[in-house]
Amino acid sequence: MTNAKMTLKEAVQKWVGEFNAVPQSLISRAIKNDIDDFSELTKPTAGKMVWSNELQGEFEIVSIENEVAILDVDGEEKEVDVNDLHLEHEEFLPIWGTMWRFGSSLDENWTRENLEIVSQCGFRIYEDHEENDIYIGIDGAGYDFYESHWTPLYKARGLQWHSNN
Template identity: 40%
Template structure:
């Protein structure tokens, strides 16, 4: 007999089996207190619809290519092409997230994220790579709401997983 599993239960299973929780304080001690910050990098790409500040003006990302330039719009009319490294500020992107836990991905999830970086960023995740750890590190810059509803279930759905058999 197959046990029935809701989408939330299936997502909890994904988080429990495909992601390892890491207290953020360990990352801070290992990389920032020891001046080893070059070994830990935020590689989160821009995604369409994201708000940015460029040349002291607020723009919306219209189109972004992780390897190249981003096309920005201002007031829905003006369009400019810029190198993402020239953007002054990116909405909701502090270097480390406010939530005190980060998550290390396993090999399958790492591979999937590497091929869907913009999508994962648009689901509210910050994506990091680290010289000392396998996989990628995910962070969520948020608090006071249900992470499963806002981040983990959308990530489960985006992968096309069908571990659940009950809505």
């Protein structure tokens, strides 16, 4: 199939197919001895639950703009510096059993420069400090990952496809 006849979904599938899928069990075993070499880079985004040191509680983010987060605090909106917030996750790694490394250093570098955008696409982002690699994972299951995550990431990345229309 040539690029001129490729649908958006096919282009996204081809792009994601170039990534390296890594079973999370391998990552878990690798970081067991030195968890400090593996850190999460995911940024807080609207709709996520976060812990606020300033407000001493867990709240949902209504919106974020210019490093200021608006939190829903018992039905009232409160402004907090985004650097005060910590994402709340049940587990250190995403619940989906696979994580991915990009097949291209261009994608990896773009991700490092656009952590908030990648986070907004629903990915959790990690860095292996020893290898200087970026891993992404999905904290979800039971729905279409292409529609919910991969296609928005593809579009945010600014990648082009040519439809057959």
